[in-house]
Amino acid sequence: QGNVRTVLVSTGATDLLNCTSDANTCATKVENGLAALNSELTSYYTDDGQTFLNGARVTQSSNLTVYLTTIPPFTAAHPGTAAQETAREQVNGYLLDNYPMQVIDFAAAVSTDGTSTSSTVKAADLAGGNPSDTYYADLAGLYLYDTNTDVVIAPNLIVPEATGSDTPDNTWDLAADGTDARGDNPLTAVGGATFNTAGPDAVNAPAAATSFDGSTGFLESDHTAVNTLADYTISAWVKLDSATGPATALCEGTSQHQAFYLGYDRSNQGWMFQTTTTNDDSADFPTAEGDAGTGALGTWTHLLVTYTAPVDGDDTTGVMSIYQNGTLMGTATNPTPQYDSSMPLTIGGCVNTPDATSPYNAFPGSVSDVQVYPYAMAASEASADSVVVPSGWDNGMPEDEWRLASDGTDTASLNALTPSGSVSFNSDAPSKLSGSTAFDGSTGFLKSKQSGVNTLGDYTVSAWVKINSALGTTAICQGTTQHQAFYLSYDKPSAAWMFQTTTTNDENTDFPTAEGDPNSAPTGTWTHLVAAYRAPVPGQTNAGSMALYQNGTLMGTATNLSPQYDSSMPLTIGGCVNSASATTPYMAFPGSVADVHVYPRTLSATEVSALN
Incomplete structure (x- = not known):
C-alpha cells in the first residue's frame, strides 16, 4: 500500500x-x-x-x-x-x-x-x-x-526514516566517495570537492576524508536526511584550514535559511550548532557553542550535536547541545524549529534550493564520517561515541599512557611524544618501572603530536617525577597561546608540588592552585603525583574542583569555574610552550619523569590510591 x-x-x-x-x-x-x-x-x-x-x-x-x-x-x-x-x-x-x-x-x-x-x-x-x-x-x-517526537503525520511532509538507537539512519565515511552505508541516500559531489584525502588520526574514524576548496565544492544528499522537527543527533569529524569567512561544515536548508548549521563561528573562534526559528527575515538563530578560542584551525575535531523536539508543557524540550571531542560545550533552546522536506543535507557549505550549483558559507577544510540518528543521544552516549583524537581514547581504551622508558610512544599509538633538545631515555626509574626520561632543565622537552587532554572536561593526569634542583619548573603541562591550560609543577618558594590552571587566556588570568604543604617535595626523590579536575556543571557538587595527590595522599584542592583549552596545543613534558611549533621550553624541568597517564574523567580518591 x-x-x-x-x-x-x-x-x-x-x-x-x-x-x-x-x-x-x-x-x-x-x-x-x-x-x-x-x-x-x-x-x-x-x-x-x-x-x-x-x-x-x-x-x-x-x-x-x-x-x-x-x-x-x-x-x-x-x-x-x-x-x-x-x-x-x-x-x-x-x-x-x-x-x-x-x-x-x-x-x-x-x-x-x-x-x-x-x-x-x-x-x-x-x-x-x-x-x-x-x-x-x-x-x-x-x-x-x-511517538510524538519520532512520527510526524502531516499532509505535506516527507518524514525521513527512523531506526533503532544503535544504528544511524545514514552514515557517510566520505573516504572514497559519497556512498551512504545504508545505501539509500548517496551524496553527489559538486565543484571543488575531493574524495580520499587525509582523514582523522583516530581509532574510530575512517583513514580518509573529503576536502573542500571553500568556494565551489560541496556534497549534496539525494533527499532530505534529518527531520529537524523531531529529535535528532548528528556527528562528524571536521577540520577547518582557514577562517577568512563564515564556514559551515554541515547543514540542511530551508528556502530562506537553514534548518540547522554545524560550523565555525569566526567571531568566537569556536564550533557552533545553530538553528532557525522561522523561514523569513524575522528569524532568530539560537546557537549552542563553546567558549571563545576552542576551535583550533588545522586540527581534526569530533563534533556531535543533539536536538530534542519541543513538547507542549515540557520546558526541558527544544534543547540544542553541542559536544566537542566528547565534552558538552554549550546549549541553547529553539521551541520553533524549521524543516523543508524538499531540501537535501549538504556538506561543505549550504544551499537554499535542491538544484543549487554553488554553496554559501563554504567550508575550506575536510569532513569525515558523518552520521545521522533519528533520536537525541543522552549525554553519556554522546560522550562515549565521541572519540577524543588527541589521546586515542575510545570505548575500549579508558586512558592514554606514555611509559617514557625507551621512547615517546603511547599505548594508544596515536599521540607519540617527540623529543627536542637535551632529552635522555632509559634513565633510572621508580621501583617496578623499567625506565624514565631525563631532562636537562634548559633545552630538553617532549611534545605530543596533538593535544593530550580536553581541559574543558573532566580529566586526570598522573606521573612519577623527580626534580634534581629546587627551581620553579614544570614537569607536565598543556598550553594555550598565553599561558598553560594546566601546570604540574614544583613551587620553589614553598618547596612543594602544585597543580595549577588558568581562568583566561590573557594577562588578566587568575591561577587557581592546588598545592602540597611547605617542604613536602624533597629533591632527588621519586614522587607519584596525580592531578584531578572535575569540569564545571551547573547544579553539580564539586564543579570546577581541582585536587592534587602526592604518593596517594590528597595534598591540596582549589576551584576553577572557567578552565582554558586550546586544541591546537600539545601536551609537553619537561617544560612548557605556547606554540605547537616551539623548539625550546620555558619553566624547563631539571629532572626525570616516568609513566605518564591521562584519563578523560576525574579519578576518585580510591582510584588514585590504587594508582600509587
Whole structure:
C-alpha cells in the first residue's frame, strides 16, 4: 500500500494463551516470531509511497518505522495460567531489552502498578472482566506520547526514516566517495570537492576524508536526511584550514535559511550548532557553542550535536547541545524549529534550493564520517561515541599512557611524544618501572603530536617525577597561546608540588592552585603525583574542583569555574610552550619523569590510591 510509513505490531497474547508448554518454551516461540516479523518489516522499502509537496506529487523511497508493543496483563475474561503469565513477563522483558527504541509499553499503560510485569489490569480499565473504552484510550494515549517526537503525520511532509538507537539512519565515511552505508541516500559531489584525502588520526574514524576548496565544492544528499522537527543527533569529524569567512561544515536548508548549521563561528573562534526559528527575515538563530578560542584551525575535531523536539508543557524540550571531542560545550533552546522536506543535507557549505550549483558559507577544510540518528543521544552516549583524537581514547581504551622508558610512544599509538633538545631515555626509574626520561632543565622537552587532554572536561593526569634542583619548573603541562591550560609543577618558594590552571587566556588570568604543604617535595626523590579536575556543571557538587595527590595522599584542592583549552596545543613534558611549533621550553624541568597517564574523567580518591 502506498504512503505507509509506520507499522504498530501488537500481538502474542493469543499465542501465549494457546500454549500448553512450559513458560520458557511458550515465551521463546513468541519472541522468535516477533523478531522475525520485525526484521521483515524493517527491511521493506515503500518505494511507491506518495505524498504532496507544494502541490506536486512526490515519490519517497524509505523503509518503515516499526513499533512493537509489550503484552498487557491477561483479564478475567481471558485468564492465563501461572506458566502463561511467567511467559508473558519474559516476552515483555525480551522486548524492552532488545528493542528499547521501538517498544511501546502497552503493559505498563494499563497495569495496576504501571509496570510491564504487573499481572493485573487496573480496575478503571475493565468492564465486566473485559477491557473497557478507557483501556484502549490508555493504549492510544501512550502510543501518541511515545511517538510524538519520532512520527510526524502531516499532509505535506516527507518524514525521513527512523531506526533503532544503535544504528544511524545514514552514515557517510566520505573516504572514497559519497556512498551512504545504508545505501539509500548517496551524496553527489559538486565543484571543488575531493574524495580520499587525509582523514582523522583516530581509532574510530575512517583513514580518509573529503576536502573542500571553500568556494565551489560541496556534497549534496539525494533527499532530505534529518527531520529537524523531531529529535535528532548528528556527528562528524571536521577540520577547518582557514577562517577568512563564515564556514559551515554541515547543514540542511530551508528556502530562506537553514534548518540547522554545524560550523565555525569566526567571531568566537569556536564550533557552533545553530538553528532557525522561522523561514523569513524575522528569524532568530539560537546557537549552542563553546567558549571563545576552542576551535583550533588545522586540527581534526569530533563534533556531535543533539536536538530534542519541543513538547507542549515540557520546558526541558527544544534543547540544542553541542559536544566537542566528547565534552558538552554549550546549549541553547529553539521551541520553533524549521524543516523543508524538499531540501537535501549538504556538506561543505549550504544551499537554499535542491538544484543549487554553488554553496554559501563554504567550508575550506575536510569532513569525515558523518552520521545521522533519528533520536537525541543522552549525554553519556554522546560522550562515549565521541572519540577524543588527541589521546586515542575510545570505548575500549579508558586512558592514554606514555611509559617514557625507551621512547615517546603511547599505548594508544596515536599521540607519540617527540623529543627536542637535551632529552635522555632509559634513565633510572621508580621501583617496578623499567625506565624514565631525563631532562636537562634548559633545552630538553617532549611534545605530543596533538593535544593530550580536553581541559574543558573532566580529566586526570598522573606521573612519577623527580626534580634534581629546587627551581620553579614544570614537569607536565598543556598550553594555550598565553599561558598553560594546566601546570604540574614544583613551587620553589614553598618547596612543594602544585597543580595549577588558568581562568583566561590573557594577562588578566587568575591561577587557581592546588598545592602540597611547605617542604613536602624533597629533591632527588621519586614522587607519584596525580592531578584531578572535575569540569564545571551547573547544579553539580564539586564543579570546577581541582585536587592534587602526592604518593596517594590528597595534598591540596582549589576551584576553577572557567578552565582554558586550546586544541591546537600539545601536551609537553619537561617544560612548557605556547606554540605547537616551539623548539625550546620555558619553566624547563631539571629532572626525570616516568609513566605518564591521562584519563578523560576525574579519578576518585580510591582510584588514585590504587594508582600509587
